[in-house]
Amino acid sequence: MGLGKRTDFGDAKYAGLDVPFSCDIVQTLESALQCGFDFVMAPLVHPRYRRPAPSALPRGTFQPPFTRSDLLLTSGQWSGQVVGKVSPWIDCDSASPALARDSRAALQQELAWAAHLSLQAVALPPPPQPLAAANYARLLNQALGSLASMALWLRIPAAAPAAAAGSDGDAGGLGGSSGSSLAGDPWEWWNQLRFLCHHNTRLGVVLELGADLPSEGSLLRWRGEPLKAVLVPTSIFQTNKRGYPALSKRHQEFLGECFRRGVQVVLSGAAQHAPPAPPAGNAAAVGPGGEVAAAAAVQQDSLRVYWEYLSYIFRKIEATSEQEMVEMGYRDYLQSPLQPLQDNLESQTYETFERDGMKYSTYEEAVYRCLLDRVPEEEAESRTTVLMVVGAGRGPLVAASLRASVRARRKLRVFAVEKNPNAVVTLQNRVVADGWQGTVTIVPADMREWEAPEQADILVSELLGSFGDNELSPECLDGAQRFLRPDGVSIPQAYTSYLQPITSHKLWNDVRAYDDVEHFETAFVVKLFKFCPLAPTQEVFTFEHPNRSHSIDNTRSIRLQFDCTPPGGTGKLRPWPPASSGLPAATCRCCRPLVCLPSWLCHGFAGYFDARLYKDVHLSIHPPTHTPNMFSWFPIYFPVRTPFYVPQGARMEVHMWRCAGQHKVWYEWAVTQPLASPIHNPGGRSYHVGL
Numbered sequence: 001m002g003l004g005k006r007t008d009f010g011d012a013k014y015a016g017l018d019v020p021f022s023c024d025i026v027q028t029l030e031s032a033l034q035c036g037f038d039f040v041m042a043p044l045v046h047p048r049y050r051r052p053a054p055s056a057l058p059r060g061t062f063q064p065p066f067t068r069s070d071l072l073l074t075s076g077q078w079s080g081q082v083v084g085k086v087s088p089w090i091d092c093d094s095a096s097p098a099l100a101r102d103s104r105a106a107l108q109q110e111l112a113w114a115a116h117l118s119l120q121a122v123a124l125p126p127p128p129q130p131l132a133a134a135n136y137a138r139l140l141n142q143a144l145g146s147l148a149s150m151a152l153w154l155r156i157p158a159a160a161p162a163a164a165a166g167s168d169g170d171a172g173g174l175g176g177s178s179g180s181s182l183a184g185d186p187w188e189w190w191n192q193l194r195f196l197c198h199h200n201t202r203l204g205v206v207l208e209l210g211a212d213l214p215s216e217g218s219l220l221r222w223r224g225e226p227l228k229a230v231l232v233p234t235s236i237f238q239t240n241k242r243g244y245p246a247l248s249k250r251h252q253e254f255l256g257e258c259f260r261r262g263v264q265v266v267l268s269g270a271a272q273h274a275p276p277a278p279p280a281g282n283a284a285a286v287g288p289g290g291e292v293a294a295a296a297a298v299q300q301d302s303l304r305v306y307w308e309y310l311s312y313i314f315r316k317i318e319a320t321s322e323q324e325m326v327e328m329g330y331r332d333y334l335q336s337p338l339q340p341l342q343d344n345l346e347s348q349t350y351e352t353f354e355r356d357g358m359k360y361s362t363y364e365e366a367v368y369r370c371l372l373d374r375v376p377e378e379e380a381e382s383r384t385t386v387l388m389v390v391g392a393g394r395g396p397l398v399a400a401s402l403r404a405s406v407r408a409r410r411k412l413r414v415f416a417v418e419k420n421p422n423a424v425v426t427l428q429n430r431v432v433a434d435g436w437q438g439t440v441t442i443v444p445a446d447m448r449e450w451e452a453p454e455q456a457d458i459l460v461s462e463l464l465g466s467f468g469d470n471e472l473s474p475e476c477l478d479g480a481q482r483f484l485r486p487d488g489v490s491i492p493q494a495y496t497s498y499l500q501p502i503t504s505h506k507l508w509n510d511v512r513a514y515d516d517v518e519h520f521e522t523a524f525v526v527k528l529f530k531f532c533p534l535a536p537t538q539e540v541f542t543f544e545h546p547n548r549s550h551s552i553d554n555t556r557s558i559r560l561q562f563d564c565t566p567p568g569g570t571g572k573l574r575p576w577p578p579a580s581s582g583l584p585a586a587t588c589r590c591c592r593p594l595v596c597l598p599s600w601l602c603h604g605f606a607g608y609f610d611a612r613l614y615k616d617v618h619l620s621i622h623p624p625t626h627t628p629n630m631f632s633w634f635p636i637y638f639p640v641r642t643p644f645y646v647p648q649g650a651r652m653e654v655h656m657w658r659c660a661g662q663h664k665v666w667y668e669w670a671v672t673q674p675l676a677s678p679i680h681n682p683g684g685r686s687y688h689v690g691l
Contacts, residue, residue, distance in 0.1 A: 009545065013039055013259060014262075014264040014265070015036070015037050015265050015267065015307060015310050015311075015320055016040075016083065016264060016265070016266040016267070017032045017035070017037040017040050017041070017268075018035055018040075018041045018085075018231065018268030018269070019032065019040045019042050020040065021042070021043040021046045021047060022042070025068060025073060028042065029042075029073065029077065033081070033302050036304065036308075038081070039081045039082060039083060040081065040082055040083070041084075041123055041266055041268075042082055042083070043080075043084075043085045044087070044110045044113055044114055044122070045066055045067045045087050045088055045113075045498040046067070047089065050087075050089055050102065050106075051066055051102070051106065051145060052102055052105075052468040053101050055101070060489065066109065067113065069157060070117055075117075075118055078118055078119060079117075079118040079119060079120055080120070082119060083119065083121045083123055083153070084110075084114045084117070084121070085123045085311055086533045087106060088113070090103040090106055091103050091128040092104050092133070092139055093127070093128070093129050093132055093133050093134065094128070097601075098441060104139060105551070107136075107139050107399060107564035110122075111143045111152075113464075114504050115147055117130075120150065120151065121150065122151055122152055123153045123155055123206055124154045125142070125256055126155050126156055126189060127193065128463065130160075130183045130188070131183055132193055133192070135194060137192075137196035138196070140152060140193070140203070141197045141200070144197060144203060147202065148266070148667055149202075150202070151202045151447065152202060152203050152204070153204065153205065154190060154193060155208055156186045156190050156205050156206070157186050157208045158186065158208060158209050158210060158213060158218075158219070159213070159214045159218075160183075160185065164691035177403075180490075187218065187222075187599070188498065188599070190205055190228075191601060199508070199509055199512070199643070201513075203226070204226040205222070205225055205226060205227050206229045206266070207222060207229075209231065209233070209236060209251065210228060211235070213254065215598075217598055218563070218598050220532050221503065221598060223261070223530060224502065224503035224504045224505060224531045224532040225503075225505050226505050227258070227261075228263065228264065229264040229265065229266050230255065230258050230264070230266065231254070231266050231268050231607060232247075232265055232266065232267055232268065232310075234267065234268070234269035234270060234271060234272045234303075236251070237306070243273065243274070243678065245272070245273045245305055245306055245309055247309070255310070255313050256314075256316060259314050259528075260317055261529070265310055267306050267310070273305055273306075274302070283616065291363040306374055316389075322627050323630075323631050326355070327634075328498075330526075330527040331530075332507060332510070332526060332527065332529045332531075333526060333527065334507070334511065334525075334526055335524060335525045336522075336635070337466065337470055337471070337525050337689075338465070338525075340391065340447075340471060341463075341471065341475075341476060341689070341690070342691075344419075344420040344421070344422060344423075345423070347394075347422070347426075350394045350423065354394065354396050356630060358626075358628065358630040359462075359619065359632045360400045362613065362617060362618075362619050362627065362630075363397060363613065363619075364401070364404045365617050366492075366613035366614035367400065367404035367405075367458065367460065367491065368404035368407050368408050369614055369615065369617060370458055370491065370614050371385060371408040371412070371458075372408050376543040380409055381411070383410075385405075385412050385413070385457045386413050386415070386454060386455070386458075387401055387412055387413070387414050387456065387458040388414070388417060388452070388456040388460070388480075388483070389414065389415070389416050389417065390447040390459060390463075390476070391417070391419075391447065391461050391463050391476070392418040392423070393462075394426040394427065394430075395416065395426065395427050395430050397461075398427075398436070398440060399418050399434070401460060402414070402436070413439060413441075414439060414440045414441070415440075415441050415452070416441065416442050416443060417443040417450060417480075417680055418442070418443070418444065419444070419446040421444060424442060426443055427442045432599060442690055447480040448476065449480035450483075451483075455485045456485065457475070457486055458488065458490075458491060459484050459488060459489070460491045461473065461474050461490075465609075466525050466542070466607060466608070466621070466636035467608075467609060467631070468495040468543070468609030469497065469541060469543055469554075469658070470636065470667075471689070473495070474543045474545075475665065476689060477545045477554050478554070479492060481545065481547065488546065489614065490545035490546050491613050491614050492545065492546040492612060492613045493612045493613065494522065494542060494545065495543055496540070496610050497539050497540040497541045497608070497609050497656065498537040498539055498608065498609065498622050499560060499606070499607055499638075500533050500537040500538070500562075500607075501533070501535055501564065501602050501604075501605055501646075502531045502533050502534060502602070502605065502606045503531065503532050503534060503600055503601050504528070504530060504531035504532075504603050504604070504637075506530050507524075507526065507528075507603060507637055508604065508640075511524070511639045517641065518686040518687075519639075519686075520639050520686075521680045521681035521682075521687055522639075522687040523607070523635065523637065523667060523687060524637045525634075526634055526637045527634045527635075530636050531606070532600075533606070533623075534564045534600050534602060534646060535563060535652070536562075536595055537608065537624070538560050538562065540556075540558055540560070540607070541556045541558070554658070554660060554665075555657075555658055555659055556657070556658040557656070557658070558655070559650070560653070560655075561651055561653050561654075562651070562653075563651055563652075564600060564646045564652050599645065601638065601643050601645055601646065601647060601650045602671075603639065604637055604638050604639040604640050605640075606635045606636070606637060606638075607635060607636040607638060608620075608622040608635055608636075609621060610619050610622040621633045621635060638667070638680070640671065640677055640680070641678060641680065644674070644675055644677070646674065647674065650674045651673055652671065653671065654669065654670070654671055654672075655669065655670045655671075655679075656668075656669045659683075659684065661684070663691050664684055665687065665689045665691065666683075667681060667683030668680060668681050668682060
């Protein structure tokens with residue numbers, strides 16, 4: 001949610017101020033906005049005002065107004081510049097019946113008032129009794145069911161207070177650890193409430209930072225959660241040599257990551273540092289927008305130095321690259337995988353992929369090296385290589401192959417085979433416009449049915465999907481290899497798919513929004529953004545071309561075992577993330593590359609591929625070997641029907657099948673450890689690729 005959305009990227013983006021209760025909310029909001037903040041997080045009711053539930057009062061008892069009037073601000077100000085805060089004393093699960101009764105009434109009253117004000121969000125206190133908040137969750141679930149658009153933000157400490165960490169709590173049926181270890185992990189508090197509220201999309205998290213951050217593994221988990229804001233107390237700021245507030249390096253890195261992921265930062269607490277001295281004499285101070293402000297006004301803005309420091313962290317973020325600009329609109333957006341064999345692609349789809357210069361320059365390099373290997377220098381003038389592009393589209397691979405021919409100084413004759421009649425029109429026009437006459441022959445046919453007039457030396461295709469084989473590259477190339485010479489080369493020569501368990505609250509909820517089993521048994525192409533991998537990737541299926549086997553069978557099955565956490569629970573330290581995962585190295589508080597791994601929630605699996613085009617020329621979306629600046633393929637996402645808890649020390653066992661029928665190919669997948677899931681997509685009932 002972008003409260004008070006800014007257009008200037010030089011200042012802190014979506015920075016809020018946590019303010020105490022004030023009857024003069026108008027002045028409080030105005031001061032915060034003048035200081036540079038975008039919004040305030042303000043109590044809905046005075047925190048010390050504990051009113052009894054109406055049912056506990058004698059009939060006819062007059063109750064005065066429990067809070068300020070809604071007329072103090074306009075509806076636009078309430079909805080765009082204020083986040084409400086629920087009273088901190090509320091304890092719906094208290095052992096005291098009277099307090100529990102009054103808490104329930106107060107919570108319902110305050111949430112109803114916030115909805116009346118049309119607030120975009122309300123911050124909720126953390127559960128007073130971790131892992132024992134069923135009544136709290138029940139009331140939140142009721143409110144979420146009746147709210148039209150307002151979001152609820154649950155405040156969760158990044159690290160548990162000492163009392164909670166050392167207490168004995170009820171594990172809440174989550175399993176896998178002792179109660180005390182669960183109660184000492186604030187993520188477990190959130191996870192139980194999230195399950196009790198049925199993963200509601202309007203329930204988010206405000207993470208409260210302390211002077212000491214938890215392990216990197218604990219912070220990584222929040223990448224896949226609906227983290228809406230981070231609360232930064234002024235008390236955790238250090239003082240630098242010039243007397244200004246500053247944060248530790250780890251805090252800076254974490255806040256920078258939050259800004260990059262669109263998470264808002266909220267400053268809380270009174271000023272602990274003096275503002276900069278006013279200009280000497282009668283000189284005037286210059287405000288952030290260039291306006292002249294009185295020195296006294298600048299001196300009174302004691303929180304301005306903190307806002308400026310947050311702005312400094314925001315300005316340190318690397319500029320958005322061209323690739324990121326292209327991908328930004330696709331982040332965490334579910335797309336159905338293309339089926340170019342069954343469907344004819346549109347011009348806009350071709351145009352999008354043709355913008356990926358890195359992909360075609362890599363193909364050019366593969367063809368260039370293949371030409372040099374196949375045609376010796378002494379035969380360069382006398383020998384012509386026959387190259388066939390199967391699935392030519394609008395001709396980018398044809399153009400890349402011709403460029404490779406010029407670079408290698410080798411003669412080339414090209415057959416461009418394309419079944420899409422609309423793309424054939426473009427190819428025919430390019431023959432004239434690009435001067436391909438006498439070199440390129442356009443073949444309007446399906447590669448599996450065309451009878452070639454001669455055999456090819458090189459067969460080039462780009463039938464790869466996000467999972468390598470999910471656009472039926474094996475079936476297509478197996479059908480086309482009959483017109484490849486016995487010593488001919490296929491580009492690509494091989495490709496391997498990879499799988500990885502992930503946590504992503506958003507992706508899973510977006511699938512659930514369809515409200516059917518079919519979409520939970522469908523693979524989606526998605527630019528992963530708000531997610532976190534739970535283990536390093538593992539190889540799944542590999543296909544090689546040409547396939548000279550006597551009997552070609554492209555069905556596959558595999559059983560994968562992922563060690564998502566180290567054995568031995570919280571007491572053991574193991575290197576994390578492993579070097580093969582492609583994640584940045586993590587450190588513990590003593591700066592060693594070790595971390596205690598927490599528990600996780602698995603929402604499904606991410607799939608990638610690595611293709612060997614020719615010898616050591618690769619195209620890859622596999623994170624450890626990802627081709628730089630390439631955006632033609634996004635990962636594929638295989639959801640699970642029910643997200644499952646992965647406790648400390650657990651091993652995850654996953655089964656994946658690639659199945660084929662007479663007219664379709666499909667995947668099936670299932671989890672057998674740490675629990676058994678249904679087999680997803682049996683018989684291709686929900687998702688398949690048509691032959």
